[in-house]
Amino acid sequence: MKAWIVYDTLWGNTERIARSVGEAVGGGVRVSRVGEVDPSEAETVDLLIVGSPTQGGAPTQAIQGFLNAIPPGALGRVRVAAFDTRIPMKFAKIFGYAAEKISASLVRKGGSEATAPAGFFVGGRKGPLSAGELERAAGWGRECRAS
Numbered sequence: 001m002k003a004w005i006v007y008d009t010l011w012g013n014t015e016r017i018a019r020s021v022g023e024a025v026g027g028g029v030r031v032s033r034v035g036e037v038d039p040s041e042a043e044t045v046d047l048l049i050v051g052s053p054t055q056g057g058a059p060t061q062a063i064q065g066f067l068n069a070i071p072p073g074a075l076g077r078v079r080v081a082a083f084d085t086r087i088p089m090k091f092a093k094i095f096g097y098a099a100e101k102i103s104a105s106l107v108r109k110g111g112s113e114a115t116a117p118a119g120f121f122v123g124g125r126k127g128p129l130s131a132g133e134l135e136r137a138a139g140w141g142r143e144c145r146a147s
């Protein structure tokens with residue numbers, strides 16, 4: 001199985017989650033920061049996982065650009081999954097979170113959801129990741145792989 005994880009990060013928290021998910025997926029998975037990728041490769045993998053920090057209730061501009069660059073229908077043979085990092089504050093719920101929006105976009109491009117979108121908590125804007133989140137990310141990665 002060819003698996004690819006594309007993530008963005010400002011302070012490294014989402015990158016740490018991406019790497020934990022990647023270790024759980026295993027099997028030579030590629031883990032790439034969004035600025036360094038060619039979006040046309042998305043349709044060539046079996047499992048595409050996209051992760052972003054939640055910023056203003058949405059994925060980062062770079063992740064949005066990556067998603068927008070995938071042609072409609074291109075993910076017809078691809079299983080997809082999305083995650084974000086977020087802060088556990090009530091006001092943040094009003095705007096929603098990045099993972100659900102990434103997932104909706106991947107499905108609009110033709111992808112089928114490998115597992116439900118997931119959010120991982122940081123203690124504040126710069127982090128750190130809350131206790132247990134790396135382990136939870138590994139469990140979610142195993143779900144993606146098993147789907």
Ligand SMILES: Cc1cc2nc3c(=O)[nH]c(=O)nc-3n(C[C@H](O)[C@H](O)[C@H](O)COP(=O)(O)O)c2cc1C
Pocket residue numbers: 008009010011012013014015053054055056057058085086087088089092095122124125126127
């Ligand atoms: C400009 C900006 C907007 C943010 N907006 C939200 C938000 O709407 N909801 C939320 O839960 N967290 C929000 N955050 C917190 C980020 O989710 C947090 O910085 C991120 O998870 C850290 O991950 P990173 O180190 O990978 O960038 C925001 C952070 C920044 C910098």
